[in-house]
Amino acid sequence: MAETEKVTVNMNVVDLGKVDLLVEQGFYPNRTDFIKTSIRNQLTSHSSVIENVITVKSYEIGIYYYDRKTLEQVLEQNKLLDIKVVGMLVLKDDVDVELARKTIKSIKVLGVFRASHELKIALKK
Known part of the structure; x- marks a missing residue:
């Protein structure tokens, strides 16, 4: 099992409201899932840079x-x-x-x- 770390994210209230709207509409089960998905998407979009540096x-x-x-x-x-x-x-x-x-x-x-x-x-x- 992969180890995880807790990370705190500060967001402005409008962005947070938009996240809540997507959760309410069923796109994500909760805020955490939205944030994890967003992070994975960004890591994927920058994967060539990451792999090169590594x-x-x-x-x-x-x-x-x-x-x-x-x-x-x-x-x-x-x-x-x-x-x-x-x-x-x-x-x-x-x-x-x-x-x-x-x-x-x-x-x-x-x-x-x-x-x-x-x-x-x-x-x-």
Whole structure:
């Protein structure tokens, strides 16, 4: 199952009224469905741009998890990770600041980055 994030959208009252009108007329079951459909349509219309940037900048797409074991393997190989994700990156709770600093060169996440507050602060530096 795909993970979702809650997003708040501010709209002017006239646009909101038009959305409600479409819901009332049965085009959409609710406001949320209208907004999700609108977002998907825009992403589809810009898909070639998105795909090009993902390819050129070498982003990974999806949900990626890194735990202590994985990062220890990276450390043993004497490598540094350049992590670029479109979607979600999760650094598990068993990853400490020292291990992350030794194994992660850079992080760029377009979407959601989940990690402990301490780890996020340390990696920002």
